[in-house]
Every structure is written in structure tokens, then in C-alpha cells.
Amino acid sequence: MADGSSETKSSNQMWGGRFASGPDAIMEEINASIGFDKKLYAQDIRGSIAHATMLAHQGIISAEDKDKIVHGLDTILSEIDSGAFEFSRRLEDIHMNIEARLAALIGPAAGRLHTARSRNDQVALDFRLWVKEELQKTEKALTGLIAAFLDRAEEHAETVMPGFTHLQTAQPVTFGHHCMAYVEMFGRDRARVRHAIEHMDESPIGAAALAGTGFPIDRHMTAKALGFREPTRNSIDTVSDRDFALEFLSIAAIAATHLSRLAEEIVIWSTPQFGFVRLSDAFSTGSSIMPQKKNPDAAELVRAKTGRVNGSLVALLTVMKGLPLAYSKDMQEDKEQVFDAAESLELAIAAMTGMIRDVTIRADRMKAAAGSGYSTATDLADWLVREAGLPFRDAHHVTGRVVALAEQKGCDLADLPLAELQAINSAITDKVYGVLTVEASVASRTSFGGTAPSEVRKQIAWWRARN
Numbered sequence: 452m453a454d455g456s457s458e459t460k461s462s463n464q465m466w467g468g469r470f471a472s473g474p475d476a477i478m479e480e481i482n483a484s485i486g487f488d489k490k491l492y493a494q495d496i497r498g499s500i501a502h503a504t505m506l507a508h509q510g511i512i513s514a515e516d517k518d519k520i521v522h523g524l525d526t527i528l529s530e531i532d533s534g535a536f537e538f539s540r541r542l543e544d545i546h547m548n549i550e551a552r553l554a555a556l557i558g559p560a561a562g563r564l565h566t567a568r569s570r571n572d573q574v575a576l577d578f579r580l581w582v583k584e585e586l587q588k589t590e591k592a593l594t595g596l597i598a599a600f601l602d603r604a605e606e607h608a609e610t611v612m613p614g615f616t617h618l619q620t621a622q623p624v625t626f627g628h629h630c631m632a633y634v635e636m637f638g639r640d641r642a643r644v645r646h647a648i649e650h651m652d653e654s655p656i657g658a659a660a661l662a663g664t665g666f667p668i669d670r671h672m673t674a675k676a677l678g679f680r681e682p683t684r685n686s687i688d689t690v691s692d693r694d695f696a697l698e699f700l701s702i703a704a705i706a707a708t709h710l711s712r713l714a715e716e717i718v719i720w721s722t723p724q725f726g727f728v729r730l731s732d733a734f735s736t737g738s739s740i741m742p743q744k745k746n747p748d749a750a751e752l753v754r755a756k757t758g759r760v761n762g763s764l765v766a767l768l769t770v771m772k773g774l775p776l777a778y779s780k781d782m783q784e785d786k787e788q789v790f791d792a793a794e795s796l797e798l799a800i801a802a803m804t805g806m807i808r809d810v811t812i813r814a815d816r817m818k819a820a821a822g823s824g825y826s827t828a829t830d831l832a833d834w835l836v837r838e839a840g841l842p843f844r845d846a847h848h849v850t851g852r853v854v855a856l857a858e859q860k861g862c863d864l865a866d867l868p869l870a871e872l873q874a875i876n877s878a879i880t881d882k883v884y885g886v887l888t889v890e891a892s893v894a895s896r897t898s899f900g901g902t903a904p905s906e907v908r909k910q911i912a913w914w915r916a917r918n
Contacts (some may be wrong), residue, residue, distance in 0.1 A: 484545075493531075511667070512563045520557065527556070544570075568656065572659055575692070586644050586648050589702075589800070590645060597638060601915060604626075608627035623826050654682045657670035658683060700767055710800065717810070729810070733809060750803075763791055827892045
């Protein structure tokens with residue numbers, strides 16, 4: 452920069468002698484990442500302390516310099532936590548900002564910290580640590596959401612509601628069973644989170660720029676100090692790898708999709724036309740012009756967050772798709788996408804957990820709707836197979852004629868006279884009425900994973916033992 456400020460000189464010194472003058476305004480604008488990567492300050496300091504400690508243990512730097520470095524980094528951490536630290540855009544990123552402040556605090560010893568390290572493996576470490584911690588938070592949040600569904604499932608193991616395909620009434624189910632469907636979905640999300648944590652549990656520090664280092668470092672020591680299972684095994688891949696970020700975004704996109712499907716059901720169920728649920732004021736808003744309105748805004752916003760998360764995944768996939776090995780500056784564009792997706796997912800899970808715990812279930816409306824659309828027709832067909840010995844295709848045909856008759860008469864299947872049923876098929880007896888109620892229908896679905904209350908309670912118990 453033309454002003455020749457000490458800050459600019461400091462930046463140029465860190466770049467090295469190759470760059471005799473600072474970047475112009477455009478280069479500074481496109482190159483700087485401190486506006487977003489300052490979020491990594493705690494991980495950067497943690498990694499630097501582990502690195503300095505290892506360097507001293509290996510005799511690469513003195514114990515005195517190590518102590519100065521650690522004390523200085525602890526001071527910087529306190530400054531950032533308290534809001535007293537002044538971030539500089541001219542120092543590009545979080546690494547240079549911390550290193551410059553460390554030099555101001557402890558003098559020449561600060562320059563020894565970067566021995567056997569590059570910003571390439573440094574940023575890979577910081578980002579990996581941050582993503583790992585975020586995955587751990589996501590695992591905890593999903594566990595809370597699953598617990599909320601288990602409570603509602605247990606409460607409503609016998610509450611009858613219509614089950615849908617194509618959003619048309621299909622067969623009666625219980626609301627508890629419906630809740631358990633989401634337990635399965637979010638359980639898979641949590642399993643993906645756990646697998647991702649295990650998958651990425653390798654320390655990048657020590658890979659240096661791309662080829663490793665000639666200093667006698669101990670990468671297993673730093674890996675252990677930072678809570679990783681082991682160090683990465685190829686230095687080129689280490690600084691090139693952003694799979695862990697892509698995995699996080701993939702997991703976030705799938706989980707957000709599940710949240711969006713749930714949000715859509717809440718939106719539909721809360722309409723007067725359905726009336727299955729009533730949202731509290733905490734998760735609803737009114738209309739500026741229509742005083743009778745109660746809008747499910749929280750659910751709608753959860754549904755919308757999915758677009759942002761999906762966009763972040765596609766953006767990072769596009770950034771990474773054409774990069775040669777090893778590091779390229781393109782990879783600076785990885786963090787904002789992950790930060791935004793993480794914030795969106797965290798907020799969406801919290802909102803949905805609150806809604807599920809808070810929502811009022813209108814069991815009377817669910818039960819009234821459960822018998823609509825001739826939802827026990829399949830039970831009639833099954834009865835004809837089981838009791839009358841008809842092949843299922845014949846039973847299906849007979850049931851279709853019975854449904855057509857009920858439609859013609861404008862009544863439910865259970866309201867059809869026995870004589871009219873026998874006119875369609877003489878094998879039908881009065882015992883058929885025992886399967887035409889919605890309660891009898893759900894109680895009969897006792898196959899493993901079925902909607903029968905007894906089976907729902909088994910699945911609740913299984914999940915409670917694992918949640």
C-alpha cells in the first residue's frame with residue numbers, strides 16, 4: 452500500500468522478500484479472509500500451542516521460547532474472547548493476525564512458532580478442528596430432537612391418524628408410529644455424523660506446505676494433544692483435502708431435507724382444513740392485516756433453510772471439482788459455506804425440537820380423518836384372503852367393488868349392510884365388521900416395524916436404549 456504503514460510493512464515481511472510492495476486495494480479485497488476465518492481463532496491458538504509444545508519436546512526450539520509462545524498465545528486468546536483484540540484486514544487471515552500480535556507481545560521468539568509448519572497444514576488443522584467440534588454439537592442436537600419425538604411417540608402410541616401416500620389417505624396408522632418414522636430419519640442423520648467424526652479424526656499438522664518437513668517433528672504427539680486418533684498419512688492429500696467439509700455439508704443437506712419434510716407436514720397439519728396440530732404462539736406469528744391468522748412461520752423458515760444448506764454443498768463441490776493437487780487459493784472459499792450451513796442447521800434443529808415438544812396434538816381431528824377415504828379397504832382385502840380364502844388379486848377386485856358401492860351410497864365401509872356386501876361376494880360374513888374400524892386396523896398391523904401400538908412401543912424401547 453502506498454501509505455507505507457507499519458502494518459503494511461509487517462504484512463510484507465510475513466510474505467517474505469519475494470513481495471517488495473503490498474497488494475493494491477483490489478488484491479487486498481479478494482485475498483483477505485479475516486472477515487470470516489476469525490471464527491477459527493480458538494482452533495488456531497490451540498493448534499499453535501500443541502505445535503510449539505511438540506517443537507520444544509523434540510529440541511527444535513528451546514523450552515524458554517516455547518513458554519513465551521504459549522504465554523503469548525494465551526494472552527491473545529483472552530484478548531479475542533474479551534473483544535479487545537483488533538483484527539486487521541491487511542494481515543489477510545486469522546493466522547497472520549495472531550502471529551503479528553504474538554510478535555508484538557513476545558518479540559523474536561514468535562518467529563520460531565512457524566518452524567516445520569505452513570499455512571497450508573495450519574488452515575487444514577484449524578478448519579478440521581472446527582468441523583469436528585461442529586459435528587459433535589450436531590450429534591448432541593440430533594439426540595435432543597430424537598428424544599423429543601420419542602416422548603411424543605410414547606404419548607401417542609395409540610392415537611389414530613390417517614397414513615398417506617401421494618398425500619391421499621391410504622391406511623390408518625398411529626401418530627406414535629408417524630413420530631417414529633422421524634426418529635429413524637434423524638437417527639440415520641446422527642449415524643452419518645458419528646461416521647464423519649470417525650472418518651476425519653486425523654491430524655493434518657506437520658504436513659507443511661505439501662511435502663512434509665525435514666525437521667524431526669513428532670506428528671503423533673500433536674495428533675494426541677489435539678484429540679485426533681492419528682496423523683494423516685500423505686502430506687499432499689492432507690493439504691488438498693476438503694472431504695471432511697464436503698461430508699459435513701452432505702450430512703447437513705440430508706438432515707435439512709428431513710427437517711424440511713417435517714416442517715411441510717407441520718404447515719399442512721396446522722391448517723384449518725387439517726387441524727391435526729395447534730402451534731403455540733412461541734412458534735407462530737400473526738398477520739399485519741388479517742387478525743384471525745396464525746402463521747407457522749418457524750416451520751416455514753426451517754423449510755427455507757434447506758435451500759441455503761443445499762446451495763452451500765453445491766458451491767463447495769463446484770470449488771473443489773477442478774483443483775489439481777496440492778493446495779490452491781480457491782480453497783479459501785470453503786469456510787463461508789460451511790459456517791453458513793452449520794448456523795442454518797443448528798438453528799433449524801433447535802427450532803424443530805422446540806416445536807415438537809410444544810405442539811398440541813388434536814387427536815380427535817386425527818381420528819376423524821383416519822377413517823376418511825375408505826382407509827380400511829386394504830383390511831377388507833386382507834380379510835377376504837385370510838377368512839374367505841380368495842387370492843389377493845380377486846380380493847382386491849371385490850374390495851374395489853365394495854368401495855365403489857360405498858361411494859355411491861355416500862357412507863363408510865363399516866356402514867354398508869351385510870346383505871349388500873354379500874351381494875358382491877357371498878363369502879363375506881358379519882365378522883368382517885371387526886376389521887373395518889380404524890382402531891382394529893392399526894391393532895392388526897403387528898409385523899415388525901408396523902403401526903400397531905404394541906409394535907410402536909417396542910421400537911420406542913429399542914431407541915430409548917440407544918439414544
